Amino acid sequence: MTDKDQFPSPDTWYGHFVSYGETDAMGVVYYGEYLHLFERARSQFIRERGMSYARVEEKGIFLPVREACCRFRTPLRYDQHIWVRCAISHWGRASMRFAYEVRTSDRKDVAATGETEHACVNPAGRPVRVPDWLKELFGK
Amino acid sequence: MTDKDQFPSPDTWYGHFVSYGETDAMGVVYYGEYLHLFERARSQFIRERGMSYARVEEKGIFLPVREACCRFRTPLRYDQHIWVRCAISHWGRASMRFAYEVRTSDRKDVAATGETEHACVNPAGRPVRVPDWLKELFGK
Amino acid sequence: MTDKDQFPSPDTWYGHFVSYGETDAMGVVYYGEYLHLFERARSQFIRERGMSYARVEEKGIFLPVREACCRFRTPLRYDQHIWVRCAISHWGRASMRFAYEVRTSDRKDVAATGETEHACVNPAGRPVRVPDWLKELFGK
Amino acid sequence: MTDKDQFPSPDTWYGHFVSYGETDAMGVVYYGEYLHLFERARSQFIRERGMSYARVEEKGIFLPVREACCRFRTPLRYDQHIWVRCAISHWGRASMRFAYEVRTSDRKDVAATGETEHACVNPAGRPVRVPDWLKELFGK
Numbered sequence: 001m002t003d004k005d006q007f008p009s010p011d012t013w014y015g016h017f018v019s020y021g022e023t024d025a026m027g028v029v030y031y032g033e034y035l036h037l038f039e040r041a042r043s044q045f046i047r048e049r050g051m052s053y054a055r056v057e058e059k060g061i062f063l064p065v066r067e068a069c070c071r072f073r074t075p076l077r078y079d080q081h082i083w084v085r086c087a088i089s090h091w092g093r094a095s096m097r098f099a100y101e102v103r104t105s106d107r108k109d110v111a112a113t114g115e116t117e118h119a120c121v122n123p124a125g126r127p128v129r130v131p132d133w134l135k136e137l138f139g140k
Numbered sequence: 141m142t143d144k145d146q147f148p149s150p151d152t153w154y155g156h157f158v159s160y161g162e163t164d165a166m167g168v169v170y171y172g173e174y175l176h177l178f179e180r181a182r183s184q185f186i187r188e189r190g191m192s193y194a195r196v197e198e199k200g201i202f203l204p205v206r207e208a209c210c211r212f213r214t215p216l217r218y219d220q221h222i223w224v225r226c227a228i229s230h231w232g233r234a235s236m237r238f239a240y241e242v243r244t245s246d247r248k249d250v251a252a253t254g255e256t257e258h259a260c261v262n263p264a265g266r267p268v269r270v271p272d273w274l275k276e277l278f279g280k
Numbered sequence: 281m282t283d284k285d286q287f288p289s290p291d292t293w294y295g296h297f298v299s300y301g302e303t304d305a306m307g308v309v310y311y312g313e314y315l316h317l318f319e320r321a322r323s324q325f326i327r328e329r330g331m332s333y334a335r336v337e338e339k340g341i342f343l344p345v346r347e348a349c350c351r352f353r354t355p356l357r358y359d360q361h362i363w364v365r366c367a368i369s370h371w372g373r374a375s376m377r378f379a380y381e382v383r384t385s386d387r388k389d390v391a392a393t394g395e396t397e398h399a400c401v402n403p404a405g406r407p408v409r410v411p412d413w414l415k416e417l418f419g420k
Numbered sequence: 421m422t423d424k425d426q427f428p429s430p431d432t433w434y435g436h437f438v439s440y441g442e443t444d445a446m447g448v449v450y451y452g453e454y455l456h457l458f459e460r461a462r463s464q465f466i467r468e469r470g471m472s473y474a475r476v477e478e479k480g481i482f483l484p485v486r487e488a489c490c491r492f493r494t495p496l497r498y499d500q501h502i503w504v505r506c507a508i509s510h511w512g513r514a515s516m517r518f519a520y521e522v523r524t525s526d527r528k529d530v531a532a533t534g535e536t537e538h539a540c541v542n543p544a545g546r547p548v549r550v551p552d553w554l555k556e557l558f559g560k
Contacts, residue, residue, distance in 0.1 A: 019463060020473070021310050021456045025303035025358050031205045031256075032175035032301055036441045039172070043439060043499060052499040053440070065171045069209040078305050079463060079472040116171075159323060160333070161316045161452055163445035165498050170441050176301045183299060183359060192359040193300070218445050219323060219332040311485045311536075312459070315452035345451045349489040396451075 008099060010139045011087035012048055013107075014041035018080045028075035035068055038100045038114055041086035045098075049137050061134060062125075063118040066095065070114035074104075081105040088138055094120045094127040096138075148239060150279045151227035152188055153247075154181035158220045168215035175208055178240045178254055181226035185238075189277050201274060202265075203258040206235065210254035214244075221245040228278055234260045234267040236278075288379060290419045291367035292328055293387075294321035298360045308355035315348055318380045318394055321366035325378075329417050341414060342405075343398040346375065350394035354384075361385040368418055374400045374407040376418075428519060430559045431507035432468055433527075434461035438500045448495035455488055458520045458534055461506035465518075469557050481554060482545075483538040486515065490534035494524075501525040508558055514540045514547040516558075 016037065024030040046053050056063070076082060082102055089099035095117060102112040120130045156177065164170040186193050196203070216222060222242055229239035235257060242252040260270045296317065304310040326333050336343070356362060362382055369379035375397060382392040400410045436457065444450040466473050476483070496502060502522055509519035515537060522532040540550045 017460075017463065017467070019456065019460050020304050020306075021312055021459055023305035024300050025305070025307045026202070026204065026300075027305045030301050031208055032172050032179070035172035035175065036439065039441055040437075040439050043437065047437070047499070054497070054499045062166070064166065064168075064215070065212055067209070067211045068171055069207070071207045072205055075204070077474070079467070079474045157320075157323065157327070159316065159320050160444050160446075161319055161450050164440050165443035165445070165447045166440075167445045172441055176299065179301055180297075180299050183297065187297070187359070194357070194359045217334070219327070219334045306482070306484065308484075311488055312452050312455035315455065319452070342446070344446065344495070345492055347489070347491045348451055349487070351487045352485055355484070 007085065007101065008087040008089045011085055012041060012045040014044045014084040014086065016040070016082050016084060018076050018078055018082065020078055023078050026075075028077055031070070031072060034070045034072070034102065034112055034114060037084045037102065038068070038070075038086070038098070038116060041084040041100060042098055042116070045086050046138075049139065051137055056134070060123055061128070061131060062121050062123065063096070064121060065116050066119045067117040068114070070112060072112050074109060074111040076102070076111055082111065083107055088140070089115065091130065091135065091140055094129055096120065096130065147225065147241065148227040148229045151225055152181060152185040154184045154224040154226065156180070156222050156224060158216050158218055158222065160218055163218050166215075168217055171210070171212060174210045174212070174242065174252055174254065177224045177242065178208070178210075178226070178238070178256060181224035181240060182238055182256070185226050186278075189279065191277055196274070200263055201268070201271060202261050202263065203236070204261060205256050206259045207257040208254070210252060212252050214249060214251040216242070216251055222251065223247055228280070229255065231270065231275065231280055234269055236260065236270065287365065287381065288367040288369045291365055292321060292325040294324045294364040294366065296320070296362050296364060298356050298358055298362065300358055303358050306355075308357060311350070311352060314350045314352070314382065314392055314394060317364045317382065318348070318350075318366070318378070318396060321364040321380060322378055322396070325366050326418075329419065331417055336414070340403055341408070341411060342401050342403065343376070344401060345396050346399045347397040348394070349396075350380075350392060352392050354389060354391040356382070356391055362391065363387055368420070369395065371410065371415065371420060374409055376400070376410065427505065427521065428507040428509045431505055432461060432465040434464045434504040434506065436460070436502050436504060438496050438498055438502060440498055443498050446495075448497055451490070451492060454490045454492070454522065454532055454534060457504045457522065458488070458490075458506070458518070458536060461504035461520060462518055462536070465506050466558075469559065471557055476554070480543055481548070481551060482541050482543065483516070484541065485536050486539045487537040488534070490532060492532050494529065494531040496522070496531055502531065503527055508560070509535065511550065511555065511560055514549055516540065516550065
């Protein structure tokens with residue numbers, strides 16, 4: 001679906017070993033856990049750009065998730081090493097979208113794909129224009 | 141978005157108090173937790189039809205999630221009483237879709253909506269036609 | 281271990297259906313999920329006394345967990361109906377302990393037991409004497 | 421409590437960035453998440469010894485948790501980098517205990533300590549003597 005060459009850049013690859021607590025009685029990673037993985041990759045993306053999302057909040061900008069989708073292709077099992085690829089796929093006036101791929105250890109097979117849409121709001125929860133410093137930081 | 145009258149039927153309303161463990165540092169329910177809520181509502185939907193999903197699996201039918209989406213409108217807070225409404229919105233040959241609404245205590249405001257698509261597979265993981273007994277059970 | 285007659289009172293019984301997301305690849309409830317169950321029972325205990333823990337925090341009293349223990353006897357499976365029994369087992373000057381039992385549907389078999397110790401602190405995180413209104417509320 | 425020199429060896433240090441999903445409305449890591457962190461450190465301990473716990477299970481040995489305790493000293497916040505130290509602290513005939521420390525980024529401050537006790541059982545769930553290969557693998 002998402003071809004490697006079409007994936008937006010800059011991107012980050014978050015490496016992860018599947019834990020027992022992430023699996024369910026079907027023996028595979030529970031579907032809700034993918035949103036945790038996406039968030040960890042997102043945090044790493046920001047961290048690699050030299051800032052923490054904690055710092056973004058301190059500067060008065062919050063990025064709550066407005067929509068999240070995930071398509072599950074190949075199940076993941078305990079102790080499997082995976083990569084979660086993450087990049088910004090779209091900028092809105094007061095929002096942004098992240099794209100995700102979950103790939104197996106060799107980075108070849110795409111086990112899942114997903115997107116999250118984030119509003120850009122102030123501490124009062126009101127939508128605000130994405131600040132320039134954030135765009136620059138995130139590589140627009 | 142999903143009008144009360146347009147929501148598919150039969151439906152179920154899963155009542156729930158938001159726990160502390162479901163919240164995050166923003167003081168609201170973490171986005172990944174909604175997929176847990178959807179699953180709890182789905183299980184209740186099946187249970188109310190006189191069967192457990194555990195029994196469905198014993199009969200050789202598995203319904204792994206193939207896609208999940210959620211739109212977040214209004215944040216939910218600790219100890220808030222909510223309802224998760226759930227029904228089947230679409231039948232495929234070897235799949236089905238569930239629709240969800242998260243509503244506040246008075247059942248009026250829709251705090252979130254979502255869908256999950258499930259493949260119908262045998263114990264070997266191969267897609268199989270949805271059995272008639274399952275359609276009848278689920279109220280088609 | 282904890283005999284029914286020895287369990288402290290007043291107590292609460294929190295009813296719960298095991299969800300898929302709570303199980304792991306061993307097919308049983310993941311050990312970390314018991315602390316979520318304890319918290320849900322604790323919240324119900326407070327709620328039944330006519331207050332929400334959210335309100336306790338608004339009144340400037342926080343009860344962070346200082347220690348938590350759990351002993352697992354019998355595994356729990358998906359869709360099993362269980363009870364989590366909860367009561368206060370000990371009052372300290374600036375702390376309190378809760379005791380828990382996880383019981384099967386018929387309330388006879390004890391599947392797990394546990395305790396949590398809570399500090400009583402002010403908004404600044406400093407230990408404070410347990411207020412009288414809290415003791416009265418919690419049934420001391 | 422657990423002095424650095426008294427901690428059993430061999431040990432492992434599992435590095436981790438606190439995610440948003442691990443925090444709660446108090447702004448700190450939820451107490452149930454520590455058991456996930458312990459499990460991740462335990463898995464890494466086994467992995468560093470050249471085997472996966474998945475492989476241990478394939479060889480017919482399961483190590484379900486029989487008891488878990490955790491003492492919380494200093495709260496952990498979003499995006500904080502932490503270490504989870506883990507080692508085997510005790511061997512029983514058909515059981516073993518792991519000890520844990522959660523340390524801050526500089527490895528100096530101990531934010532939490534914990535233990536888990538594991539039964540050694542066969543695929544039927546019956547207690548069995550800890551196999552010699554497991555003891556050798558785990559560094560006894």
